[in-house]
Amino acid sequence: MSGTAYTVHGTGRPVVLVAGAGGDGRIWEHHQVPALTAAGHQVITFDHDAAGSPAHELGSIVRDLVVALGLPPCPLVGHSLGALAVQELLVSDPHLASGAVLAATRGRPDAVGDALSRAETAIAGSASPGPVPAPAGNRLPPEYEAFVRLVQNLSPRTLADEGTVTEWLDLFEIAALSGTSAAHRPRPPVPDRLVAYARITAPVLVVGFADDVLAPAHLGREVAAAVPGARYTELADTGHLGFLERPAAFNTLLLDFLATLTTTDTTDADGAPHVH
Secondary structure (H helix, E strand, C coil): CCCCCEEEECCCEEEEEECCCCCCHHHHCCCHHHHHHHCCEEEEEECCCCCCCCHHHHHHHHHHHHHHCCCCCEEEEEECHHHHHHHHHHHHCHHHEEEEEEECCCCCCCHHHHHHHHHHHHHCCCCCCCCCCCCCCCCCCHHHHHHHHHHHHCCHHHHCCHHHHHHHHHHHHHHHHHCCCHHHCCCCCCCCCCCHHHHCCCCEEEEEECCCCCCCHHHHHHHHHHCCCCEEEEECCCCCCHHHHCHHHHHHHHHHHHCCCCCCCCCCCCCCCEEC
């Protein structure tokens, strides 16, 4: 392993969860990990620092992790950049995955995404996309960045709940203050990979979030159309972080899909989380 920090939760049939540009594996721990372990899955979450990197680089990290842990072919679940990475892995190393759930994904660039990439590059003070720190004084104030992230990531239904908005603003502001926000390292442009996805053979479920402005649902639907036999489902009243806005609905889709896959049983000495 190349220093990737990962956590193994529970025992049973393994599932690997791949976070988006924030890179923090803990994003899954409040809602998805408990649901999956209760259903008899061993869940692997991990941290990555790939916010400003192409999806195939994060795909390589996932591949190295799966190989290093000696996992059998298992389901991969990705969100946003994590979904793009899983898609690349399904093309390059199909033997590692028994199936995949791709949430808030896309297979090509679009005008909104390109505009966001240019804007984040400008804020970071970089002439080209990449993990370049923002010069002093060229970073959005944390309060403003938190507001931007709020309206980018959540649905109108959530934004209408003032108590919930206050909680989300606190979380986004903490991320901005700590420097862990993905905005601090602008994302590279997304290439058009829809033709390549026709080579994917694993069972795939694409989950679109109806109010997602960062990965519009119609782009996820295109990915499902490009992958032979893939299924597409869309959750209403959800923005880019729909798996956290409506976790029960998302978890139902996830567990129902995993139940359709051929699984390989694994055994461990105990069911406690292991941090590495």
